Amino acid sequence: MRKSWLFWGVALVIGISVVFTASVSAQEVGSPEKSLEQRFDELDQEVRILKRKRELDQEAAEAAKKAAPIAKVGSSGLSVESADGNHIIRLRGILQADHRLFFEGANDVRNRSDQRAGNLNEEGFHDANNTWLLRRLRPTLEGTLFGKYDFRIMPDFAGGTVALLDGYIDARLDLAFKIRVGKFKSFVGLERLQGAADIKLLERSYVTNTLLPNRDLGIAVHGDLFGNRLNYAFGLMNGVTDGGNISTGPQFSGRKEFTGRLFATPFVNDDSVLRGIGIGVAATYTDIKGERNLNFTDTTPADATRNGLPSYLTDGQNPFFRYNGATVADGMRLRISPQAYYYIGPLGVLSEYAIVRQDVSLSTGGSPPEGGPGSNTVITPNTGKTLHHQAWHVTASYLLTGEDASFGSVRPRKNFEWGKGWGAWELVGRYSEITLDADTFKNPSGTAFTGAYANLSDSAKRARSWAVGLNWYLNQNVRVAVNYSETRFEGGAGNGVAPINAAGTNVQDRPDERVFLSRIQLAF
Amino acid sequence: MKILQKIFITVSTLFIVISPIAAHAEDITLLNVSYDPTRELYQEFNAAFAKYWQKEKGQTVIVKQSHGGSGKQARAVIDGLDADVVTLALAYDVDAIAKARLLPLDWQKRLPHNSSPYTSTIVFLVRKGNPKNIRDWNDLVKPEVAIIPANPKTSGAARWAYLAAWGYALKKYGNDEAKAKEFIAKFYGNVPVFDTGARGATTTFVERGIGDVLVGWENEAYLALKELGAGKFEIVTPSISILAEPTVSLVDKVVKRRGTEAVAQAYLQYLYSDEGQEIAAKHFYRPRVDAVAAKYAGQFAKLNLFTIDEVFGGWPKAQLTHFADGGVFDEIYRPK
Numbered sequence: 133m134r135k136s137w138l139f140w141g142v143a144l145v146i147g148i149s150v151v152f153t154a155s156v157s158a159q160e161v162g163s164p165e166k167s168l169e170q171r172f173d174e175l176d177q178e179v180r181i182l183k184r185k186r187e188l189d190q191e192a193a194e195a196a197k198k199a200a201p202i203a204k205v206g207s208s209g210l211s212v213e214s215a216d217g218n219h220i221i222r223l224r225g226i227l228q229a230d231h232r233l234f235f236e237g238a239n240d241v242r243n244r245s246d247q248r249a250g251n252l253n254e255e256g257f258h259d260a261n262n263t264w265l266l267r268r269l270r271p272t273l274e275g276t277l278f279g280k281y282d283f284r285i286m287p288d289f290a291g292g293t294v295a296l297l298d299g300y301i302d303a304r305l306d307l308a309f310k311i312r313v314g315k316f317k318s319f320v321g322l323e324r325l326q327g328a329a330d331i332k333l334l335e336r337s338y339v340t341n342t343l344l345p346n347r348d349l350g351i352a353v354h355g356d357l358f359g360n361r362l363n364y365a366f367g368l369m370n371g372v373t374d375g376g377n378i379s380t381g382p383q384f385s386g387r388k389e390f391t392g393r394l395f396a397t398p399f400v401n402d403d404s405v406l407r408g409i410g411i412g413v414a415a416t417y418t419d420i421k422g423e424r425n426l427n428f429t430d431t432t433p434a435d436a437t438r439n440g441l442p443s444y445l446t447d448g449q450n451p452f453f454r455y456n457g458a459t460v461a462d463g464m465r466l467r468i469s470p471q472a473y474y475y476i477g478p479l480g481v482l483s484e485y486a487i488v489r490q491d492v493s494l495s496t497g498g499s500p501p502e503g504g505p506g507s508n509t510v511i512t513p514n515t516g517k518t519l520h521h522q523a524w525h526v527t528a529s530y531l532l533t534g535e536d537a538s539f540g541s542v543r544p545r546k547n548f549e550w551g552k553g554w555g556a557w558e559l560v561g562r563y564s565e566i567t568l569d570a571d572t573f574k575n576p577s578g579t580a581f582t583g584a585y586a587n588l589s590d591s592a593k594r595a596r597s598w599a600v601g602l603n604w605y606l607n608q609n610v611r612v613a614v615n616y617s618e619t620r621f622e623g624g625a626g627n628g629v630a631p632i633n634a635a636g637t638n639v640q641d642r643p644d645e646r647v648f649l650s651r652i653q654l655a656f
Numbered sequence: 657m658k659i660l661q662k663i664f665i666t667v668s669t670l671f672i673v674i675s676p677i678a679a680h681a682e683d684i685t686l687l688n689v690s691y692d693p694t695r696e697l698y699q700e701f702n703a704a705f706a707k708y709w710q711k712e713k714g715q716t717v718i719v720k721q722s723h724g725g726s727g728k729q730a731r732a733v734i735d736g737l738d739a740d741v742v743t744l745a746l747a748y749d750v751d752a753i754a755k756a757r758l759l760p761l762d763w764q765k766r767l768p769h770n771s772s773p774y775t776s777t778i779v780f781l782v783r784k785g786n787p788k789n790i791r792d793w794n795d796l797v798k799p800e801v802a803i804i805p806a807n808p809k810t811s812g813a814a815r816w817a818y819l820a821a822w823g824y825a826l827k828k829y830g831n832d833e834a835k836a837k838e839f840i841a842k843f844y845g846n847v848p849v850f851d852t853g854a855r856g857a858t859t860t861f862v863e864r865g866i867g868d869v870l871v872g873w874e875n876e877a878y879l880a881l882k883e884l885g886a887g888k889f890e891i892v893t894p895s896i897s898i899l900a901e902p903t904v905s906l907v908d909k910v911v912k913r914r915g916t917e918a919v920a921q922a923y924l925q926y927l928y929s930d931e932g933q934e935i936a937a938k939h940f941y942r943p944r945v946d947a948v949a950a951k952y953a954g955q956f957a958k959l960n961l962f963t964i965d966e967v968f969g970g971w972p973k974a975q976l977t978h979f980a981d982g983g984v985f986d987e988i989y990r991p992k
Contacts, residue, residue: 177802180866181848187864188851218736278736 207609209656211275221275226329226655228267228290234260237448237645260450260645266290267651268328270297280304284316297347297377308355315378318345319352319365319393320414322471322484323527329655330541332480332558333601334615335447337525338566342444343486344469345369345391345416346377352391361398363412367391371418371465374442374488374521389418395471408475410539416467441492444566447599447617448647452624453568453591455492456584462511463491463518473539478530480537485524492517492585494576515576517585525564529603532557541608548606556605560615561598568593573623573636581636588639589632592624601649611653619645683716684919689739691726691812691902692853693876697939698743704935705926709919717919725853726812733758733907740911740920743904745812745854747771748971750905758909772901773927774941777959778813778820780892781861781870781877788868792894793824796869797842804867805847806857808978808985812902813854815979817871820898822978823967827896841988850991862889873900874956878940891957899961902941 166174202213209224237260267290274284286298300314317324321344323336335341350369357364371389372378395412441461443454469486494515497507531537533556535545546553568586573593575583601615624642632639690698702719709717722729722737726745733739734756744750747764750771754761764770782790788801796803806814821843825836851857854872861870862880869892870877877891904924911917926932933948942956943949968974978984 177848177866180864184849184860184864184866188849188856 207607207656218279219275219277221273224272224274224656226268226270226272226653228269228328228651228653229264230267230334230649230651231262231264232260232448233262233648233650234448235646235648236643237446237450237647260448260647267334270328272298295377306355308357310354311351312354313351315347315349316352318348318369318372318391318416319354319367320344320391320416320467321469321486322395322410322412322414322473323482323525326482326539327541329611329653330539332482332527332529332560332603333447333562333599333617334613334649334651335449335617337484337527337562337564338444338523338595338597339469339484339486339525339564340375342375342442342566343488343521343523344374344414344467345372345389346375348372348376348378348389348391350388359401361396361400363393363395363397365391365393371420373461374467374490375444376442387418387420389416389420389465391416405476408480408538409472410474411472412470414467414469414471416465419464420461441490444595446595446619446645446647447597447615448619448645448649450645452595452621452642453586455572455586455591456494458494458496458512459492459585460495460509460511461490462493462516465490475537475539478532478534478537480529480539481526482528482539483524483526485522487520487522490519490521492519494583494585517571517576519569519572519585521566521568521572523564523566525562527560527562529558529560532559542603542605543608544605547608548604555607556603558603558605560601560603564597564599566595580634581632581639582634587632588623588636589625592621592642594622596620609654609656611651611655613649613651613653615649617645617647617649621645683718684916685718685720686740686916686920686923687720687722687738688741688743688923689722689729689733689737690743691729691745692723692806692855693813693858693873693879694743694902695721695723695855696879697875697936697941700939701927701932701935704931705923708926708931709922713919715919717923719923723853723855725806725810727815728810728852738910738914739907740914740916741904741906741924743902745900745902746815746971747901747903748975749812750903751971753905753907758907759905760908763905764903766906767904767924768928769944770901771903771905772944773904773924773932774902774936774943776874776900776902776941777897777961778817778871778894778900779874779877779897779957779959780894781872781880782868782890782892784888784890786890786892790869790892793821793843793896794828796821796846796871797839799846801846801869802848802867803843803846803869803871804849804851804857804861805871806854807850807852810852811854811857813857813872813876813900815974816873816898816900818978818985819964819968819974820894820896821871823898823962824894824896826967837984837988840984844985844989874942875940878955893957893959896960896962898967899963901963 199215201215204211209222211220211222213220269289270286272284272286274282276282280303282302282304284298284300288295288297296315298316300312300316302310302312304310321340323331323340324344324346348369348371350367352365352367354363354365356362367390369389369391370378371387391414393412393414395410397410399406399409441455441459443451446452466489467486469484471484473480473482494512495509496512497509529537531542533545533554535542535556542556542558544556546555548555570593571578572586573584573588574581581588597617597619599615599617601613604612606612621642621644623639625640688698698721702721706717706719709715726749729742730744730749730752733742733753742750742753747770750763753759754763767773780790782788788795790796790801795801805817808814808818818840822836822840825839829835849860849866851860854876857870857872858876858880860866862884881889881891904927906917906920906924911920927936928945930945930948933943933945937943937948937952937955940955943952964971964974976983
């Protein structure tokens with residue numbers, strides 16, 4: 133009896149468990165309306181939807197990536213570029229910290245009202261100043277908008293003043309046709325067109341620094357033709373004195389200066405030893421009058437330019453020639469400059485010649501020496517003269533570490549890193565000469581040295597310079613350079629501070645300049 | 657001195673004149689910025705136009721294409737994409753470019769039929785056998801139906817589809833806007849994934865096998881049948897739909913700058929030529945020219961169509977009410 137109760141009790145429990153489990157299983161399969169196939173289809177759709185959403189998200193991310201601007205910082209400076217590459221803005225710069233050590237040389241202050249030079253020697257010269265200086269401190273903002281409109285804004289903070297050197301827009305409508313407007317390097321001198329960070333010696337030659345224009349305001353069309361074999365440039369500019377750098381303000385002469393340059397690199401696309409040849413010619417033409425009613429009796433180099441005429445500097449940046457205060461530019465100024473370079477392997481040679489034909493006259497009037505208002509400047513009749521000054525240079529460079537020489541930057545094969553690489557080392561040398569027209573130092577009739585356009589006892593008629601140097605490129609941004617330069621003059625000094633006599637017999641040669649220049653440069 | 661001056665001026669002028677001429681003796685290129693599904697249409701049309709232009713003028717024309725959602729394309733042109741012509745899904749998108757001063761505000765008057773060389777409408781593409789038994793718009797709001805339209809914020813087709821559905825709802829509910837809004841909310845509640853353009857929506861439905869019905873361009877539906885097999889899909893024509901009028905225009909600021917005005921104008925006018933209309937019809941766009949329309953009448957279903965002007969008072973009003981930020985679409989749609 134007891135066993136039968138036990139049996140039926142166990143059977144009941146088992147039976148209830150089975151029924152309960154079956155009911156749970158039925159619920160786990162799903163509601164009775166959806167078949168397994170329907171459920172499978174739903175799950176399949178959900179998976180497809182998830183995959184498609186992921187696909188669309190990836191497409192959107194790709195599209196966003198394509199539209200995102202690209203910022204870069206590196207040896208070429210800081211740049212931000214749009215995803216399509218049509219817009220780019222770059223921040224670059226150059227800093228040059230120099231030292232000038234004069235073994236011999238003069239800072240010419242004779243017969244000037246400027247008393248700042250201190251003690252003079254018996255010839256009236258003050259020793260050239262040994263000095264540290266910031267030669268160039270130029271942050272540059274440049275870029276391209278809409279793929280073809282380049283711009284460049286470059287001030288210079290060196291020398292304790294701020295000056296705008298470059299401020300221009302360049303519309304690159306086509307490789308063969310570009311228009312540049314603003315203030316920029318005139319398309320004239322070959323060495324001038326070389327970047328300040330890339331020039332071989334610390335200072336440019338007489339051709340560049342004395343005779344040919346630096347920067348000017350105006351408009352130029354330029355381009356490259358025949359597969360980059362011919363570069364042309366024609367400009368209509370305000371006009372600037374020899375070696376001059378125009379200010380950005382309005383000019384007092386309405387006359388414009390035409391500039392033109394053709395430069396051919398006929399073998400640039402060929403695999404030939406002649407590939408590195410470039411040859412060309414440039415010219416400028418204007419017909420100008422000097423400014424009137426201005427105080428130019430204080431003949432500092434800056435003031436001297438306001439009569440439409442320049443002053444010239446040595447390699448050590450000391451003036452060795454200036455026109456007399458009464459001399460004004462009066463008529464045509466024509467410059468012609470054939471130019472060439474050749475680069476082959478580590479060797480580079482660059483050479484230019486320039487001749488300037490300058491019409492001048494003497495004038496009266498102006499302001500008194502102490503400054504203040506004076507009288508109208510009047511051209512003295514029959515004092516017009518056409519002067520021809522000329523200069524030339526040959527500059528050679530050789531990369532000792534085997535890099536290829538070029539017109540542009542040197543990129544070391546191995547950057548300097550102690551024990552691993554020595555950077556790039558370059559030997560450089562130059563011979564440069566300038567000859568002023570002999571008529572400059574005589575009166576209009578050519579009979580005396582007094583009453584001349586420039587005084588031979590104050591200004592040299594010829595300067596001959598040679599320079600050698602060594603450049604060490606630690607990497608493509610940092611360079612250490614040392615130069616030794618020696619310059620000999622003809623004329624440029626007198627007997628003490630006495631003015632020149634009519635016969636010109638009290639003229640001596642200005643002391644030689646021997647200077648050791650050094651520089652540390654950062655450019656990016 | 658004067659002679660030197662003259663020499664300078666002459667030589668420099670010669671260079672200035674010769675250089676651009678030499679640089680520009682080359683092929684003419686045009687950029688046609690279009691909406692998503694017109695790839696095949698313009699591939700054939702561009703070849704035909706190039707042949708025509710070569711014969712007429714002896715010049716080689718290369719037409720480059722850009723495709724995407726109509727609204728997105730319009731924004732790209734406003735942001736600087738150098739389109740010589742735009743061929744977009746709806747006039748409102750071209751109006752936006754006109755407001756950005758890239759073309760005149762009265763652009764629509766410059767070409768026949770309000771600058772709409774062909775029309776289309778919105779239909780349904782369903783899977784073979786129509787397993788969800790979709791016959792009309794009200795079938796699309798059933799809970800078990802998954803709809804694949806494109807996103808009305810970016811796609812012209814999607815905006816036409818939205819307005820077609822709204823127009824149906826207004827008719828069904830006796831112009832009750834509140835009920836129409838409720839209908840549209842249910843409609844978009846059945847959308848599992850949004851593409852930015854009509855072609856993307858076709859890809860989702862046809863190639864990825866998602867959804868029960870593609871709601872989009874009539875021409876896309878026919879193309880899907882033709883290209884991907886009539887045995888896989890069917891077209892369902894709803895009881896009522898909207899007359900969709902894609903529009904075309906020069907982008908005046910660009911063509912004047914690029915010097916392509918004459919050829920771009922001729923390109924758009926060629927859409928109205930017999931050859932242009934035939935090409936449109938072959939790609940299942942409803943032609944405007946009567947003779948060509950009559951020739952291809954049998955190809956298109958007869959539909960009860962309303963215009964945007966009749967029901968919504970025009971595109972500016974429809975855009976502002978439904979598709980602008982904070983409009984009806986933003987109110988009813990929440991992403992899943």
